[in-house]
Amino acid sequence: MTNSPGLARRLGTTDAVVIGLGSMIGAGVFAAFGPAARAAGTGLLIGLALAAVVAYCNATASAQLAAQYPESGGTYVYGRERLGPWWGFLAGWAFVVGKTASCAAMALTFAAYTVPPDWQRPVAVAAVAVLVAVNYRGVTRTAGLTRVLVTVVLCALTVAVLAGLVGGGAAGGGPLTWTAGEQGWYGVLQSAGLLFFAFAGYARIATMGEEVRDPGRTIPRAIPLALGITVVVYAVVAVTLLLTLGPDRIAGSAAPLADAVGAGSWDWASPVVRLGAAAAALGALLGLVAGVGRTGLAMARTGDLPRWLAAVHPRHRVPHHAEVALGALVCVLVLTVDLRAVIGFSSFGVLLYYLVANLAAFTQSAAHRRWPRALQMAGAVGCVVLAATLPWQSVVAGVVVLVVGVLYRGMRLKLAGR
Template identity: 60%
Template sequence: MKTDAALSRRLTTLDATMIGLGSMIGAGVFAAFAPAAQAAGAGLLIGLVIAAAVAWCNAAASAQLAAVHPVAGGTYAYGRERLGPWWGFFAGWSFLVGKTASCAAMALVFAAYVAPAAWEKSVAIAAIVAMTTVNLLGVTRTALATKIIVTFVVVVLVGVLVVAVGSDSSTAHQISFLGNTSIYGILQSAGVLFFAFAGYARIATLGEEVINPQRAIPRAIMIALAITAALYLALGLAMLSVLGVAGLAQSQAPVADLLDSAGWGWAWASSLVSVTAGVASLGALLALMAGIGRTTFAMARNSDVPRWLGAVHPQFAVPYRAELILAIVVIVVILLADLRGAIAFSSFGVLLYYFVANVAAFTQPQTQRRVPRFVSVLGAAGCLVLVATVPLIGVVVGAIILIVGIPVRLLSNRQSRGLSAHGA
């Protein structure tokens, strides 16, 4: 197997858009609104707008960079090209480690919705094995599975919205956007809700596998983000109007409670919501694992991680070693780790990743720009502001993991130079 091979361009604009939707419309839509309501009350809608605005700035940066650098790796590749190797490495490393923890969390969320408590870890591991198998069969299989999952989830969520709007209870609660909510509370809610949007980066990480990437990637990123933002805003309004601030803040399953309050509290309806939440988590997991595999592939190609991770399968044209190692690491995390701090660290990593994207986009010349430079400035500033809402433990652990990455890169580079010197 050659470790310097290229991936094949097999994805259409629709494929890329659906992968982006699958990454964003995941477990977050079923879980993020309750903690956002706890932080900001009805001010979560303001937080949602802030989160969407920061996401749009980041997406604009990613789209602008992807149009010029349509290669695997996303911000890792852009940071390396525009800012230098170490900028790219820290973006890629934070993405790999943070999102690996997110994979474990997604698998456990899936299991929590569809399996008895005693079987949750076993089912989570089975989900990792299944999604790895799909990804190993080729990126077109990943895209097909994601299309099916996204279509099912969106149809169910739109159905829930129709039921909620059509019920008498939909006007039971008046929404007061501010009330006693602090600015910090609103920013906290923005920080929680931002990560429900973060999946559009998955489109950019697949840049080497998209047909006509200069046109398709920017279009897919913006379409996926617009659809997700519209759906989240509608759901947020429905939850606040039907459940009220207190009801939403205390809810363990807001979408299911939305159906209950609308008079659809039947067993089959609750079961449908649980299955939909599980399927959405599975879709996000599938797209997330594909993105991590491609970022690892790109980093291995540049000797920022061991080069043997960059091997591409001759038949299925996927970075199969990176996918397999990822699956093993995620399974170990599921078995051994306490994941309560994983979300905080993942948040830290994602914000750093997008901060680099905005800085890289800022350096592009006018001929490559799709949006004014101030958009990149706003995006970078937004990432730094939202970092302030991340729990301290997430920042501390994130900084430690980033430091650990330094010897990984130095050793990988040294090994690569040694192999070259011996004619390998």
């Protein structure tokens, strides 16, 4: 184990809720409804409800575990403590690899909304560097910037909804009628798996449990509150899109909210939506850097990642080595590949992560239990079902990543034994 100092408890309930909102109300709200509509048509509303139910089950498991283990690392720590080192490693590995790819995707998404194509990769690199620098300065800086970004995003979404419903665009989608898409109920389940990607950010609160004041009280309050607010926002946006564009136009759109605004008479609102999308991408990226950095710190403390990453800055009390290394890797990815189509892959990794969380919470004793075991059972089954219905390419990519992780840890343990 490392002798570096621990992280500082500087986050209150409001800070924790804001960080959760910044991670959930991210670029997914501007992009995830297109793939969901292609899979399920109007049935994406049922998919959204299913995703929200599974997310709630997972959120209660994470909150319950975080109250007992208020450390950095989230499900990586919970899996190790309750189920064994391999379970923790699989959860941590899936999270770190999947969310590192998501970091690159969010950086490129931000650049796509702000600059011409030729400038997108340099601007994306600059965005990564700036947000890593903000995280480096301390968790209170992270919470402060997240608060600003969340405010901008919510204002932009409000304008977009009003533009669609009041600005004359709602007539374009016609009445809200049921269509299940070409794949029927399978497509509805697939849309739930894709939309689950949008809810996954509440784990950021648990992952940063070592920096929350009074974690036994704060985390169980903050996670359900942040998730509840997000569900309401996403439901309003989904209904607005269906009324404004209809499922077919949503399915064919790369930017459904922008198209919904353009369908009405509020043309002036289009730049506001673009600003909101850019801010959402930055908010998601900021939360991802913080979450992956803390999970990397936890894995490095036990030797599952290089121990150099376990360093904590003596003044700012952040995992600065892990965050700088993550920033460098994300910059390389941004400059070499385009990962903006990783929603399915990221969803697979996150669903595995929460499967482990539910299994770990199921083993907790009555003294640490805040919600019934039935919720953990439902959450575990929901994770498996949603993962199985994701596009097969996403499932294959996720399995390959897990196999690479197992080989890596197996070799490390073998070398350590020698």
